[in-house]
Amino acid sequence: MRPRSRSRKTRRGVIGIESAIVMIAFVIVAAALAFVVLNMGFSTTQKAKTAISSSVTEASSALEIAGKVTGFGDIAHSQLNATVVPLKVAGGGDAVSLDPTLTDIKYYSNSVRYDNIFGVGCALGSSGNIINASGAVAIAKIGNACINHDPLTNLGDNQYPNSTKAMIYWDVNKNNNNILDQGEHANLIIVYKNGDQPKQLDNIKAEVIVPTGSALTVERQVPAITTTTVDLG
Structure with a gap:
């Protein structure tokens, strides 16, 4: 009976480690996606500022x-x-x-x-x-x-x-x-x-x-x- 108890504990430990690895992977992926989204947002904002500045210049040079x-x-x-x-x-x-x-x-x-x-x-x-x-x-x-x-x-x-x-x-x-x-x-x-x-x-x-x-x-x-x-x- 004792060997069976050890096997169950080992399996539970392995499952816990796998879950932790999966969660860490999700966190890393989410962080990467968040960085990409933020970077795209900054890029879009910069392009919008450039377009607005260009439009102002176009209008002011008439x-x-x-x-x-x-x-x-x-x-x-x-x-x-x-x-x-x-x-x-x-x-x-x-x-x-x-x-x-x-x-x-x-x-x-x-x-x-x-x-x-x-x-x-x-x-x-x-x-x-x-x-x-x-x-x-x-x-x-x-x-x-x-x-x-x-x-x-x-x-x-x-x-x-x-x-x-x-x-x-x-x-x-x-x-x-x-x-x-x-x-x-x-x-x-x-x-x-x-x-x-x-x-x-x-x-x-x-x-x-x-x-x-x-x-x-x-x-x-x-x-x-x-x-x-x-x-x-």
């Missing part, structure tokens, strides 16, 4: 219109030869690069659609007024290959650029570069080739797509063209 949009009217043909949009950085926003190699300008109207009309040589730097800015490009047309004719200095002369182009020049450029900073003012000029000129009641739309920050969309309807300077609002 351009805005700095005044009235103006058209250069050709009364004889009831059309616009050019459109001018004053630009500045939105209040509290970051500097915006307007370098032609980094910035695209799309243009749409009732009859045409262009994915990018802003090319190398079309950032003009500083100039006192629109006529001088566009004229400077016309004089240096071979060198910078932006436009081959300036329709602004002689409105209605029936000489137009060979392509519709966007140009940017600065009224105020503190650093003499292609980056628009707070306190600086630039102008977007869209010059139209023959056949692309918007006419009365046409809808025109331009999108300035910068490397960082949200794009600026400018949309206007052309009123009756009775003067050489047309207020587009």
Whole structure:
């Protein structure tokens, strides 16, 4: 009878050790899973913070219109030869690069659609007024290959650029570069080739797509063209 009693005690001891091992294994697995879950939570939180920070940066880097949009009217043909949009950085926003190699300008109207009309040589730097800015490009047309004719200095002369182009020049450029900073003012000029000129009641739309920050969309309807300077609002 005594040997049987020892066998039962031995079996009970083995079962207790096995149970302890199983419990320890469960604890280790649970700890590992908890670590993975916590790590994923921290990673998700970090990604969310990064996304929020990026969104804030995108919103704060936007351009805005700095005044009235103006058209250069050709009364004889009831059309616009050019459109001018004053630009500045939105209040509290970051500097915006307007370098032609980094910035695209799309243009749409009732009859045409262009994915990018802003090319190398079309950032003009500083100039006192629109006529001088566009004229400077016309004089240096071979060198910078932006436009081959300036329709602004002689409105209605029936000489137009060979392509519709966007140009940017600065009224105020503190650093003499292609980056628009707070306190600086630039102008977007869209010059139209023959056949692309918007006419009365046409809808025109331009999108300035910068490397960082949200794009600026400018949309206007052309009123009756009775003067050489047309207020587009």
